[in-house]
Amino acid sequence: MATNPGHRPEDHAFVLPAATIAGTTFFAATGEARSAICNAATGETIGWQEHATAELVDRAVHAARNALIAWRHTTPAARGRLLRKIAELLEADRERLSAMQMQVSGKPRFEADLDVSDAAATFNYYASLCDDASMFAAESVAVPDDTLQAERMHEPMGVAALIVPWNFPMVTTAWKLAPALAAGCTAVLKPSELTSPTEHMLAEIVSEAGVPDGVVNVVNGGGDVGAWLTAHPLVDKISFTGSTASGRKVMQAAAQDMKRVTLELGGKSALIVRADADVAQAVTLAVGGAFANAGQMCSATARILVHDDVYRKFMAAFETAVRALVVAPPDHGGAAMGPLISAAQHARVTALVAEGVEAGAQIAFTGKLDSACADGFFMAPVVVAEPAANNTLWTDEVFGPVACVKSFRSDDEAIALANDTRYGLVATVATNDEKAARRYKAQLRAGLVWINTPQLIFPQVCWGGFGLSGIGRELGVAGLRSYQELRHAVGLRA
Numbered sequence: 001m002a003t004n005p006g007h008r009p010e011d012h013a014f015v016l017p018a019a020t021i022a023g024t025t026f027f028a029a030t031g032e033a034r035s036a037i038c039n040a041a042t043g044e045t046i047g048w049q050e051h052a053t054a055e056l057v058d059r060a061v062h063a064a065r066n067a068l069i070a071w072r073h074t075t076p077a078a079r080g081r082l083l084r085k086i087a088e089l090l091e092a093d094r095e096r097l098s099a100m101q102m103q104v105s106g107k108p109r110f111e112a113d114l115d116v117s118d119a120a121a122t123f124n125y126y127a128s129l130c131d132d133a134s135m136f137a138a139e140s141v142a143v144p145d146d147t148l149q150a151e152r153m154h155e156p157m158g159v160a161a162l163i164v165p166w167n168f169p170m171v172t173t174a175w176k177l178a179p180a181l182a183a184g185c186t187a188v189l190k191p192s193e194l195t196s197p198t199e200h201m202l203a204e205i206v207s208e209a210g211v212p213d214g215v216v217n218v219v220n221g222g223g224d225v226g227a228w229l230t231a232h233p234l235v236d237k238i239s240f241t242g243s244t245a246s247g248r249k250v251m252q253a254a255a256q257d258m259k260r261v262t263l264e265l266g267g268k269s270a271l272i273v274r275a276d277a278d279v280a281q282a283v284t285l286a287v288g289g290a291f292a293n294a295g296q297m298c299s300a301t302a303r304i305l306v307h308d309d310v311y312r313k314f315m316a317a318f319e320t321a322v323r324a325l326v327v328a329p330p331d332h333g334g335a336a337m338g339p340l341i342s343a344a345q346h347a348r349v350t351a352l353v354a355e356g357v358e359a360g361a362q363i364a365f366t367g368k369l370d371s372a373c374a375d376g377f378f379m380a381p382v383v384v385a386e387p388a389a390n391n392t393l394w395t396d397e398v399f400g401p402v403a404c405v406k407s408f409r410s411d412d413e414a415i416a417l418a419n420d421t422r423y424g425l426v427a428t429v430a431t432n433d434e435k436a437a438r439r440y441k442a443q444l445r446a447g448l449v450w451i452n453t454p455q456l457i458f459p460q461v462c463w464g465g466f467g468l469s470g471i472g473r474e475l476g477v478a479g480l481r482s483y484q485e486l487r488h489a490v491g492l493r494a
């Protein structure tokens, strides 16, 4: 990692640059903003992230603009070779990347490893789209006049601002950066200041792979840095992942110049357990859906709907599973759930639980904390039974290890309850009835529905949701198209 060794000698911790622009790292002048990077499992400060100024953001956007002139004219095949090289280098650096992911976020090793695998798979997938000439070639369009010919073309949108949160650093970035580069766009990335070390490593890998200077630039800091970027008139496209509240501000900023936007925002998704479901499998889906990544997932299925006939059996098995979940630091053998990302997030989730309980929600059971959790931002899983329909724990995104369970008596009721939200990101259904599965797939208002499977995410399958969950789709071919403008030409047939 490029750090500033001579900087603030009182710190033994690393210091990450405020920006990397056209291959050059920039450190902030003394007195400018910086924030601590913590180890979420111990609460210790392990490094410092310097924050970019508005001037550095402007320089980064200009660097991306300058690099666009050549980059947009590279062949898709050449871009694909670079993307495949990035994937190879990510795999080769897996140990270091996973270790940093664990050290910062406190994720268990299997989750940190999965992040590296997902990022590499995404670069490989968009490399394969680059190899497919039909993705980029002009296509003819039939028009009802024999004397005319029409064609459809896709061209790069230009400079893409990529803004990502802290819950899956590197993965969310890969979902944006790989299709942006494949499309021929240049980029300015703004990682979360809480989890920038692995993003910094990824940017170094991109450079090492041979992506020309200026094609990918990084500006670091918080919401103000993101806001400068989204307001910049030379940015053509914004791809943002984060909270719905920030998403609204991004959309407002984009409106000024009619920038194209993709917004991946929050969720309050449902897991539906039908009476015919395999209850043991449903419990596994419930634990993974609500407590993977300590529940800090936009796709958390934190509203669990269970048919009356299997409710008691489900709750008994769910309690056993939750109590057996090892919540511990990543170096603790058997760790299955890590901490929340920060003290602030811990305080926020704890307050939301207290508020829900104050309003009448009943905690059915909680998980346990390992004795090694004393210093980090750990929270034991919480399961609430039968909250009122207007209880905030049932209605609002918590983004922590809190699940609510409600019973239902009919498919109509389950579908109505699942769809009774302004979000609409994902849903999971546990059933052994194929006809019922077809009905749920058709009627659940969610961008992605899983039937009897954990939350499998493939780069080939698009991601994104309805309503407050955002606008547009990432991954898949739609992910590539979201960085391209669609154009047509009509002329006399030769």
Ligand code: NAD
Pocket (backbone or CB within 6 Å): 163, 164, 165, 166, 167, 168, 172, 190, 191, 192, 193, 221, 222, 223, 224, 225, 226, 227, 230, 241, 242, 243, 244, 245, 246, 247, 249, 250, 264, 265, 266, 267, 297, 298, 397, 399, 425, 469, 470
């Ligand atoms: P956040 O909205 O606070 O921040 C996300 C990113 O946006 C950060 O990099 C932040 O610095 C930046 N940002 C904040 N305000 C901004 C502004 N006004 N303009 C531009 N950038 C700004 O979210 P968070 O707390 O980092 O992440 C948690 C949220 O992200 C949750 O609500 C979660 O549901 C959502 N999320 C959604 C998805 C998805 O794919 N739908 C994936 C992961 C996280």
